[in-house]
Amino acid sequence: MSKLDEHLAKAEGYLGRFRETGVLNHINGEAVPAADGCVFESLSPIDLKPLANVAHGKALDVDRAARAAKAAFREWASVPGGERRKLLHAIADAIVARAEEIALIECVDTGQPYRFMSQAALRGAENFRFFADRAPEARDGKALRAVEQLNLTGRAPIGPVGIITPWNAPFMLSTWKIAPALAAGCTVVHKPAEFSPLTARLLVEIAESAGLPKGVWNLVNGLGEDAGKALTEHPDIKAIGFVGESRTGAMILKQGADTLKRVHFELGGKNPIVVFADADLERAADAAVFMIYSNNGERCTSSSRLFVERSIYHKFTKAVAEKAKRIKIGHPLDPDTVVGPLIHPAHEKKVLSYIDLGLSEGAKIAAGGAKVSGPGGGCYVSPTLFVDANNRMRIAQEEIFGPVLTAIPFDDEGEALALANDVQYGLAGYLWTSDVMRALRFSEELDAGMIWVNSENVRHLPAPFGGVKGSGIGRDGGDWSFDFYMETKNVAFATAPRRISKLAN
Numbered sequence: 010m011s012k013l014d015e016h017l018a019k020a021e022g023y024l025g026r027f028r029e030t031g032v033l034n035h036i037n038g039e040a041v042p043a044a045d046g047c048v049f050e051s052l053s054p055i056d057l058k059p060l061a062n063v064a065h066g067k068a069l070d071v072d073r074a075a076r077a078a079k080a081a082f083r084e085w086a087s088v089p090g091g092e093r094r095k096l097l098h099a100i101a102d103a104i105v106a107r108a109e110e111i112a113l114i115e116c117v118d119t120g121q122p123y124r125f126m127s128q129a130a131l132r133g134a135e136n137f138r139f140f141a142d143r144a145p146e147a148r149d150g151k152a153l154r155a156v157e158q159l160n161l162t163g164r165a166p167i168g169p170v171g172i173i174t175p176w177n178a179p180f181m182l183s184t185w186k187i188a189p190a191l192a193a194g195c196t197v198v199h200k201p202a203e204f205s206p207l208t209a210r211l212l213v214e215i216a217e218s219a220g221l222p223k224g225v226w227n228l229v230n231g232l233g234e235d236a237g238k239a240l241t242e243h244p245d246i247k248a249i250g251f252v253g254e255s256r257t258g259a260m261i262l263k264q265g266a267d268t269l270k271r272v273h274f275e276l277g278g279k280n281p282i283v284v285f286a287d288a289d290l291e292r293a294a295d296a297a298v299f300m301i302y303s304n305n306g307e308r309c310t311s312s313s314r315l316f317v318e319r320s321i322y323h324k325f326t327k328a329v330a331e332k333a334k335r336i337k338i339g340h341p342l343d344p345d346t347v348v349g350p351l352i353h354p355a356h357e358k359k360v361l362s363y364i365d366l367g368l369s370e371g372a373k374i375a376a377g378g379a380k381v382s383g384p385g386g387g388c389y390v391s392p393t394l395f396v397d398a399n400n401r402m403r404i405a406q407e408e409i410f411g412p413v414l415t416a417i418p419f420d421d422e423g424e425a426l427a428l429a430n431d432v433q434y435g436l437a438g439y440l441w442t443s444d445v446m447r448a449l450r451f452s453e454e455l456d457a458g459m460i461w462v463n464s465e466n467v468r469h470l471p472a473p474f475g476g477v478k479g480s481g482i483g484r485d486g487g488d489w490s491f492d493f494y495m496e497t498k499n500v501a502f503a504t505a506p507r508r509i510s511k512l513a514n
């Protein structure tokens with residue numbers, strides 16, 4: 010039996026329960042259908058056949074979930090940090106125990122290749138462990154001394170929070186947002202993306218099987234415009250942690266205005282990779298290829314704009330094109346597959362429309378550029394490289410969120426910087442040069458929340474994660490996550506009987 014056949018058989022086994030009962034919501038420890046009984050269908054990106062019926066939650070379901078999260082909040086917030094630490098580690102252990110199930114389900118739900126998703130559960134478990142270990146100190150603060158006064162600061166969880174996640178890397182991203190919320194002492198209502206609801210269901214079950222009390226973590230499936238909107242407007246929800254498109258972030262900001270929601274946004278990107286002639290070009294080419302074509306290019310930190318010094322532009326883009334053409338497109342459950350089907354026909358249509366647009370704008374295709382027939386007949390698009398492009402083209406300005414790279418030449422450092430910054434986004438940047446002074450100078454001026462020098466994207470959990478400009482508000486990672494999920498309080502003690510101004514005798 011080939012590895013693909015083995016994965017197919019196992020995935021079918023794991024999917025059986027979803028095909029039978031559908032994907033239910035989870036409110037106050039109970040798996041429940043939507044209050045009005047409505048469901049929506051989740052499609053397989055591999056063969057476009059229905060995978061499961063999903064509870065179509067709306068405002069009433071969100072209200073029930075928010076009330077459950079509110080009712081559970083005081084008790085959960087008062088659990089000592091050391092106990093929360095133990096429980097979150099138990100969740101991580103339970104995730105690891107079901108890593109294969111999570112990986113296979115994630116692949117069939119999203120079309121992401123197994124070679125990348127095999128790590129999704131383990132990365133999710135690491136997120137839980139990282140924040141678990143910091144739970145005991147999350148409340149700690151500072152002692153700030155003044156004349157005749159001692160200020161003591163401390164933090165407390167903000168309350169029930171809403172977490173809204175996108176369809177790319179749904180499992181990993183859900184753990185990335187939910188683990189710090191729980192470690193801080195918040196309770197959660199999670200609204201996963203409608204295109205990829207399956208692993209969010211597994212995750213809440215895993216957490217409760219590991220001992221998380223009922224009501225601490227609630228799940229409502231539904232569409233953005235009903236369940237998502239209701240969550241952002243709910244008065245009991247104190248903050249919204251959101252990962253998704255920039256324009257959705259703008260809507261959430263408006264929707265949350267009346268209830269003064271605190272928001273944390275991880276939004277879109279159009280991230281530059283800048284390659285100078287003095288760089289290690291073989292490694293830079295591999296990194297350029299990896300950062301746009303891995304995860305089907307459906308990645309917020311993908312390097313979708315390639316700026317190359319003119320003297321090496323032709324040679325470098327040729328190397329990237331050759332590598333792109335050799336990438337294996339295939340079934341996501343085949344461990345050899347590098348690029349699988351895109352998430353949904355609607356998204357495939359968007360990606361293909363950008364390929365047409367690039368051609369009509371005058372750019373040339375050096376690799377890919379078409380829909381291809383892959384196993385199951387789903388949404389397969391070949392790894393695509395546009396050359397002879399310029400920064401004014403829409404393919405150089407707008408987030409395509411697929412395996413499409415736009416390469417533009419530059420003459421000097423100043424021009425490279427101006428081009429890289431001339432975009433509405435500012436999530437990540439990648440810089441390739443052997444000149445240390447230039448790397449320092451350039452990275453200081455580049456508009457991006459995260460920059461990797463001579464490297465692809467390698468995450469370090471204590472480091473801040475987030476973007477500037479249209480790419481986000483706030484930072485995750487390290488202590489930054491706790492700053493979002495917690496309120497800081499200051500108590501000032503008089504240390505001497507200082508004279509109080511008398512306004513009356």
Ligand code: NAD
Pocket residue numbers: 173174175176177182200201202203231232233234236237238241252253254255257258260261264274275276277278308309408410436476480481
């Ligand atoms: P999306 O914005 O369409 O949807 C994200 C989530 O928001 C979904 O759960 C959706 O149902 C919900 N939603 C939609 N409208 C809403 C509304 N009015 N109110 C409340 N919720 C609403 O994004 P997507 O297409 O699912 O994901 C792709 C996007 O996510 C890309 O732009 C990508 O760059 C971004 N992303 C960013 C990061 C990051 O860390 N910066 C990480 C991953 C993905």
